[in-house]
Amino acid sequence: MAPLDELKIGGMGASRRRVEDNRFIRGKGNYVDDIVLPAMLHMQILRSPVAHARIKSIDTSAAWEVPGVRLVLTGETMAARNLAWMPTLSYDTQAVLATDKVRFQGQEVAAVIADDPYIAQDACDKIVVEYEQLPAIVNPIQAQKSDAPLIRDDKENQASNKIFDWEIGDKAATDQAFANADVVSKLDLHYPRSHPSPLENCGSIADFDRATGKLTVYMTSQAPHIVRAAVAMVAELPEHMVRIVSPDLGGGFGNKVPIYPGYVVSILASILTERPVKWVESNSENLISTGFGRDVYLEGELALRKDGKILGMRMKTISDHGAFYADAQPTKFKIGLMHSTFACYDIPTAHLVSEGFYTNKAPGGVAYRCSFRVTEAMFFQERMVHAAANDLGMDQAEFRKVNLVGDDMFPYRTAFGFLTDSGQYQKCLDVGMAAIGYDTFKQEQEEARKRGKLLGIGISTMTEPLGAGNSREYDIIGIKMFDSAELRVHMTGKALLRTGAKSQGQGHETTWSQIVAHELGIPAEDIVVEEGDTDSAPFGMGTYASRSTPVAGAAVAMVSRKIRAKARKIAAHLLEVSEEDIEWELGRFYVRGNEERGVTIQDCALAAYSNIPDGLEPGLENTAYYDPPNLTWPFAAYLCKVEVDAESGVWDVLNFVAVDDCGVRINPMIVEGQVMGGLTEAYAMANMQYITFDEEGNCIGANYMDYLLPTAWETPGFELHEVVTPCPHHPIGAKGVGECATVAGPAAFVNAVMSAIEHTGVRNVDMPLMPNRVYEALQTGKDVSGMPPVLSD
Amino acid sequence: MYPSRFDYDSPATLEEAIAILDEGGGEAKVMAGGQSLIPMLRLRFASPERVVDINGIPNLEYHRIDPDGTLRIGALCRHEDLEFSTIIADTFPTLAGAAHLVSDPIIRTRGTFVGSLCHADPQGDWSATMIALGGKIVVQGPQGRREIEAKDFVLGPFVTAMAFNEIAVEAVVPPAKGKALGGYLKLERRVGDFATASVAVALDMDGDTVTRAGCAMAGVGGQTIDANEAISVLQGKTLSVENIEAAAVAVAAVADPRTDHRGSSDYKRHIVETFVNRVLTSVANSEKKVAVA
């Protein structure tokens, strides 16, 4: 019997078409807003037009009079049920509907529940709120001033606008390294606020059934199980009476991890009206009120030896969290995994100090397509490395090669204590350099300059920590960060797989089946994948931080292996030999020494329900919980070539080469899609995306005419390459890839533009590198800062 | 993003549409492509009682060139019709140059040239081309038709010289005397972005000599900026490097940009100068190539 061809059954390495796309491209996806329940009401939220103000009064009487209005809620009505405030995922509190003050423009002030959303909006417009405006704080530098108004006067023991101080590393050893340095290179920059901008905005339908006492909430959540726990606690409902269903999600990128006031208000509204209540926010509401990314000031320095060796690293971060500390991150780490910075470089000692502040801006600082602040960590790293190579007069690639961790140094302990375990960093960089023609670039650049053209090349290399976590170190509000998979093989050999993760476009329905196909030889098309319903899916921490494949994906492999172990017993019974005499090949058990005598996995499945050996439980189902031994560490080497128009500051990408080593690739096509998407987002952040604030805290860029999502028109082409170094501890050797490109991408673009213009003496232009900023840098030779507020004349 | 309540009419004739507007007494709004009106309704920036959809009125989709060379653009001629037009490339290079820079390909299938003029957005592209070309807008009301010069059509941001009961039925662009040269350059951050700064330049040429020069700008003032007088320094001159530079400087001087998140006023003024220079230089060079060939 010919062995199964793994690629033909859609196993590991097959570039299988995404099965979920079948419904998406036909418009048959089932998103929250597609769900219509009988007698459903609609909710709209009234938001604060100002950034910081005391609420003097709220008059809802005119809203109540609009025909079709069923309920009007304010902070006062929420407070009466102890729901005016809710806990956040970072042990802070957040206002659900404002009671005392509003603390950012766009904050939730009141809600109207009506027969349709038009009526609800009409009624919202009739609510009269009297505000007494207070000075607004729009950056953490203002927040630190001694005379700064106290934003969180609601909190006991909160005397200033500071949220936390955090520190890691060896200060004394690092000071010593700097004392011994030949050269010290410094850099100071602002990573601007960026918005995850999922195409589908956030929303929920709360459906409380008075008769059964059960609350079902359809919700745009990347982590439904965490929400169930939180809702049970906040709403004081028994956990088994709370069901969270996250249906198809139109993107998430970290934006759908936090718990938003709208969800909570819709839940109370359903409890009070005893009818389902739908709330779906608009694009602008999503932009002004939901979790943003970055907005952090990064400064640091490298202690360098003349020959290019980095002796030590020092860094300080000042982060802007908005009015409530509501970003999700592992409890131990106040500024996420910022300390993964420089993990790909061999640096003896390092020290990091972080401070977080409240400002009058929407709460956030969520990990937008990255593992907890890793994007800003790696952006700073690669901008710093770029500056340091220049300060030493060394070639950019050469400087990196002197300092990259070598293949023979693994397992490698970083200065901040992470353990990286595998990689071929130099090789990845070499592949990229060859592809972009690095060696001839200097000459090209000089010749172009003679013709009045400004060319530049930028490199970004990094390894990032994915797959939080292991339960020793990683938890969110105390819940350990493992994940799970449950596999049911039916009697005809078809199967149902459920995990605790939640796809938002990553293609889990496709790739999880491929892992099962690889482990069991069941064709991928015979497996259906379900996620997102807390009543049926096993408990898991959800999908973000590139953790699905490293954690839930590993659980899928492990549960498949449990099934295989049981099937082996059944095979022994069917073949009438002892288990020790059974061999496995993809999809089939056979008798050792007699390959012809065998049974397929499907035969075993049938027998599990029809011919079970004595002493064995019937059925072929199992669940696996996977607690990873370590994080996974993919590597990326990106190189970008640009041309800058000196007269306008406009820059164009001439060539972009991306080399990714994400370990074993389950579905190469999906991996490439993830890289392309991530690079597109990286390009957008580097080039055009701008959401900022004026002196009064008005959000500039709160719509998609101002905050730009790149289209196919202007997005450059990307040339992709791969290097494969399997992860030594992951059951199938995969490392995760969903975020590498957003993390490593921005610095490649910025370094390239800087390389084209730094002959003027400029060291840094903050993102986005809009034409006016690049032009200013060229004209003045000075750095261009992007820190808010924006001034106008 | 839910508009206020409004009534909707889809009249079959201009007369009927005008009657509805007249009856509405300023509370009714015309809808052509809807690409600006619908966003305004959804944002509740506009809350008309009535929306008068003119898409059902026949024979307004045209754009055609009369025997005397006059271009006529009907009220339902879409941006896309001009982008793919086979008749304007040589005769109206300023319009042809702008057509693929207005909005994005999706909006261009629906949005109209005339609707864009009526919307009077200070960042709108077509108004600038019309002023540079010395065009006119034909409007019809209960009392019949009248013509308004493009330069007098826009009174301020989103305000035109039309009465509430008038409909713009046609845009009229006179032919060049001699050869038409020109172009449109726009600094945008992304396809579909409104102009950070843009310039429309239109020249009538008699051999090497400029007999009429027109120019207008979008994005660099409270409304479309008429720079016809500034660029008239080219009148009677050739497109020499010095003359081009003088014209670019003169045009930049009448720009009135604001500093905002897209750049300082100085930067935008600099872009205007650079773009006027580029359009003029490129048309001068293309003429030379033709002359040599």
Ligand SMILES: Cc1cc2nc3c(=O)[nH]c(=O)nc-3n(C[C@H](O)[C@H](O)[C@H](O)COP(=O)(O)OP(=O)(O)OC[C@H]3O[C@@H](n4cnc5c(N)ncnc54)[C@H](O)[C@@H]3O)c2cc1C
């Ligand atoms: C995402 C986006 C990007 C855009 N980018 C650009 C851009 O880069 N450059 C640019 O110039 N424009 C841009 N636009 C605007 C677009 O070009 C519109 O199509 C145009 O401004 C209006 O034309 P319309 O036919 O859609 O008019 P409508 O939206 O139907 O109407 C606009 C206004 O004009 C009035 N009106 C329309 N037609 C008439 C008429 N015949 N008589 C009297 N009044 C009338 C309406 O009452 C309304 O007040 C953009 C629009 C969007 C949504």
